[in-house]
Amino acid sequence: MAKPQRGRRTDPHDEKPVAAPSASLRTVRGKAPADAAGPLALDRLIHERLRLGILSALAVNESLSFNDLKKLMQTTDGNLSVHARKLEEANYIACTKSFEGRVPKTEYAITPNGRRALERYLDHMEALIRATRER
Numbered sequence: 243m244a245k246p247q248r249g250r251r252t253d254p255h256d257e258k259p260v261a262a263p264s265a266s267l268r269t270v271r272g273k274a275p276a277d278a279a280g281p282l283a284l285d286r287l288i289h290e291r292l293r294l295g296i297l298s299a300l301a302v303n304e305s306l307s308f309n310d311l312k313k314l315m316q317t318t319d320g321n322l323s324v325h326a327r328k329l330e331e332a333n334y335i336a337c338t339k340s341f342e343g344r345v346p347k348t349e350y351a352i353t354p355n356g357r358r359a360l361e362r363y364l365d366h367m368e369a370l371i372r373a374t375r376e377r
């Protein structure tokens with residue numbers, strides 16, 4: 243397999259060089275954080291697929307157990323706990339640990355900060371979709 247040329251990326255399906263994206267990008271107007279602009283305004287913490295799924299599931303449920311989230315997200319214990327911890331450290335979700343008899347139970351709920359962050363993220367994604375469809 244030939245090595246791709248510097249400054250170009252390769253399409254994995256046909257191994258032909260593909261030109262790098264243009265340096266001149268249009269900005270998109272939306273309700274993004276005031277300290278960021280354009281595509282960089284996406285909340286990178288939420289943008290990851292599993293974390294977006296966790297926040298979305300918690301936004302429509304009062305709370306979910308670790309096992310419920312694991313089933314919904316179709317992921318492993320380790321993967322879920324790493325991503326949930328990142329959201330917890332950002333104060334986007336709250337974690338409550340208890341016992342049912344001798345069995346530990348972990349419950350998650352979205353925080354007001356998490357709900358606001360998810361709303362900002364969704365607003366920005368909607369603005370990107372609108373801008374793309376308007377072209």
